[in-house]
Amino acid sequence: MAGVKVAGIDCGTNSIRLMIATVDDRGMHVEVPRIMRVVRLGQDVDKTHRFDDAALARTYAAIDEFAEVLAEHPVDALRFVATSATRDAENRDEFEDAVFARLGVRPDVIPGSEEAALSFLGATSVMEAGHTADELPQAPYTVIDLGGGSTEMVIGGDGKDAPIDRVTAAFSMNIGSVRMSERHLVSDPPTDEEIRAAVEDIDEHIDEAFSHVPAWHTGTLIGVSGTVTTMSGIALGLKEYDREAVDGARIGFDEACETCDRVLTMTREQRREYPVIHPGRIDVIGGGALVWNRVLRRIGQAVLEREGRVLDSYITSEHGLLDGIVLDLGRRLLG
Known part of the structure; x- marks a missing residue:
């Protein structure tokens, strides 16, 4: 079966990561190895419940870098997943709008239960190797x-x-x-x-x-x-x-x-x-x-x-x- 070329972005509290891979009936084949940038998006969110302007600027710089990589490696689909810090931030609409303007997709702010299930899938997918x-x-x-x-x-x-x-x-x-x-x-x-x-x-x-x-x-x-x-x-x-x-x-x-x-x-x-x-x-x-x-x-x-x-x-x-x-x-x- 022909595969599909997809990209994922994991936007966490401390770091943001991009990976591009082809997925087919044999599994996942990485095309562009994961790129990780430490941006500390969640700086002070536990205390203020808001994204800090400097943290947003660091994150946007990383996303702009990812956008350049994605332009060089077109994909069939992109999913941008945001987790704990974005769940907690009261001004997350601003962040979501900025991501859409840069990448053409809105972040999926997933609940902890889905985050757990996806982490389990990723970790166990290679156990048989x-x-x-x-x-x-x-x-x-x-x-x-x-x-x-x-x-x-x-x-x-x-x-x-x-x-x-x-x-x-x-x-x-x-x-x-x-x-x-x-x-x-x-x-x-x-x-x-x-x-x-x-x-x-x-x-x-x-x-x-x-x-x-x-x-x-x-x-x-x-x-x-x-x-x-x-x-x-x-x-x-x-x-x-x-x-x-x-x-x-x-x-x-x-x-x-x-x-x-x-x-x-x-x-x-x-x-x-x-x-x-x-x-x-x-x-x-x-x-x-x-x-x-x-x-x-x-x-x-x-x-x-x-x-x-x-x-x-x-x-x-x-x-x-x-x-x-x-x-x-x-x-x-x-x-």
Whole structure:
């Protein structure tokens, strides 16, 4: 079957990404590798509930750059997805009008439930690559997409009662690297009191997520997003960020949590000494590290207490929401 050429834009709280791919009955074939720009669209949105003018200017500059790429690579369809920050912003109409003027499409401001489902689709779509059916990681898969403003927790089927790529439960938590850093971790480095307040906030959201998502059934935990891939890169001891080394890497909880603790308590200047950390994440990666730390510890504890099993590692994935946006759009066009 002939494929369709589509593009997806994932506009999050901290970064914006573009990818162009052909989708056919064999899957997704990337034509233009993802382009990522850190724009901090969600700057102060947690506090003011409005987009900052400087944040909008940074985002528009990235969108203008994407428009040039799209002009060079015409596509059959483009979907622009906006998430947590745009959901929260009272002046989002201005942003939506500006996107339409630049790209000819209006942003789809999707709910957390759809964000979770698309992240799950993107992360699990590549799980079969390089594995036979007998070698596949243990189901059910739980995907954690840790963003700047929200964190999605989504679990799929066990392969028996439901296919492993089917979402069975999902929940979007209003916690993320930017939101937690701006709300709690304002000192450099953060104080013990700030960290305690952030942990309490994060744990309340995880408690609520657990009331919707039975994470104790997790067979394999998959982590996606800039925070997770950055923490994994540091845990692997990389001297600079290497996407191929990080994608698919299995990281132990203990090692990951030690890395998160270390990054959380660093000063910003100390973080700058790590080329693995993107410069645009320096001031908020501590908030993301703390969220990831608590998610790992709480899920590991839940699996042990509820099912008596040990879950002590996760798989890092470079495939998440953006992959899901592109793959879903292509499949819908194909019918």
